[in-house]
Amino acid sequence: MLAAQIESDGLILNDTGDDLIILDNAIIVDRGGVIWKDNWISDTIHYMPPDWKDVPWLPGIYNKADKTIDIYEECIRETGNIEYPVLWVDSFPANHNFGHFVHDTLPYGIVFQRSRMLEPQIRPLLVPMNFRNQRSLFSVVFDYPYEQCTFSQAGYRFKKLYLARRQTDMTSANWTLSFSGIRHARNIAQNKWGVQGLTSDYNAxxxxxxxxxxxxxxxxxxxxxxxxxxxxxxxxxxxxxxxxxxxxxxxxxxxxxxxxxxxxxxxxxxxxxxxxxxxxxxxxxxxxxxxxxxxxxxxxxxxxxxxxxxxxxxxxxxxxxxxxxxxxxxxxxxxxxxx
CATH class of the missing domain: 3.40.50 (Rossmann fold)
Structure with a gap:
């Protein structure tokens, strides 16, 4: 059985759980998160800056006493409806930062593969990637054409939203990473592009x-x-x-x-x-x-x-x-x- 925890020079890393939930009629919010039954779900599912509770773009007023948010009405106005199932993928600021792309976004590749076993028509839901290499690597790791993904837009209502817990969280006290998701990304990329042209003398x-x-x-x-x-x-x-x-x-x-x-x-x-x-x-x-x-x-x-x-x-x-x-x-x- 593989270890569920890794220690590296005092840094304790915990494996991410592979569970997910399915939300009906969830609405995408500008700058991140989803609203479902008047609840805003954000930092538990995607990267948020450490000071996110005080940023001006929150979709409501954060109440520090009871840790709730009074959501602004304009944040739940519908701009469109998506009838097919989608999987939420943590992808901002990964869309313009290759480091975040690798450790925040790529681990969802294996989650997507598992989800497709339940929902063959499911599509990844993500912020558009800025760089060609990101798009190419995404297509390989997810085994799904980047161009056919669903791209996040504020106000979209989703009939069925697959929501995994945040695969990589290195902003809290207890760091979690998807061990299987990260290794899956490495193995898929190596099989596609790696170790080509090696001679019989491997080390040389x-x-x-x-x-x-x-x-x-x-x-x-x-x-x-x-x-x-x-x-x-x-x-x-x-x-x-x-x-x-x-x-x-x-x-x-x-x-x-x-x-x-x-x-x-x-x-x-x-x-x-x-x-x-x-x-x-x-x-x-x-x-x-x-x-x-x-x-x-x-x-x-x-x-x-x-x-x-x-x-x-x-x-x-x-x-x-x-x-x-x-x-x-x-x-x-x-x-x-x-x-």
Missing amino acids: SLYDVYLHRIQNIDELRSRGLLLGRDFSNFNEMLNGLLKVGFLALDPGSLDINIVSNIMSRAKTVVSVHGAGLANLIFCRKEARIFEIRGKGGAWRSLEALSAVLGNEFIVLDETMVDELNRPFLDIRNIISRVS
């Missing part, structure tokens, strides 16, 4: 990969944004790792099949914390993942994802600061650690 066909970030440092500096993970010597880092045999990728500029194929053959991956590192979803279990973090630390979301996939995850806190308070990477130290 593996790569050391650096996920490079292309950005305009001068522009960031002029806006006062050279903080956290916006280091000032990325190009020097790139040149240093190329010299010791690393293959450099900018995942956002390549087709998903190329990224998946290369990442599935990586024995070492080095990246600054950020959405690009979510491409570790394509990596083999044996891969070593090095995440470079800034002085302020980082949300441990990618570390959690890696733990579920069984990778060896190593954190590098290697930032330095010069006399102008411009953060830069200690490249010599990093190369010695990852080589």
